């Protein structure tokens with residue numbers, strides 16, 4: 001086990017993973033690993049999925065790319081899925097959740113197509129990512145956090161920072 005912990009922040013697109021991770025990275029000197037950006041920068045995908053309007057990520061390439069830095073610890077990983085990462089990488093898995101109408105407005109503001117909005121809202125309603133996290137990681141390391149407002153972000157960042165201090 002690495003000396004410093006690794007944290008995964010997951011949740012439906014738009015729930016605030018990137019906003020939360022950026023603040024934690026700054027406050028606690030963690031390395032923010034945004035999987036979506038990494039996939040784009042390093043071409044760790046098998047092309048563009050026209051239907052889902054996103055890259056088809058190559059999960060094996062992503063895992064190979066990150067293995068060394070994950071061994072070192074001190075990373076906060078940001079992605080809207082969690083089942084393909086090795087379970088041993090993470091000491092804490094945070095699942096962000098947002099009330100449907102608030103999430104809907106954020107997805108509209110981002111200019112997502114109706115189909116993409118629908119997919120993401122359904123993902124949130126059915127708690128797909130929370131279920132995925134609970135079935136992929138030990139239940140005691142998985143925590144759900146509400147992310148409806150700026151106050152929620154502040155509270156979540158301070159709870160995660162507190163957890164890091166006590167690690």
Ligand SMILES: Nc1ncnc2c1ncn2[C@@H]1O[C@H](COP(=O)(O)OP(=O)(O)OP(=O)(O)O)[C@@H](O)[C@H]1O
Nearest residue numbers: 013014015016017018019080106147148149150153
């Ligand atoms: N708790 C919150 N309160 C207010 N606004 C928020 C909150 N969380 C996110 N937002 C806003 O919603 C938008 C999406 O946030 P962000 O990019 O952090 O989400 P994400 O979960 O990382 O999305 P993706 O998976 O697509 O990268 C941003 O404009 C951000 O400012």
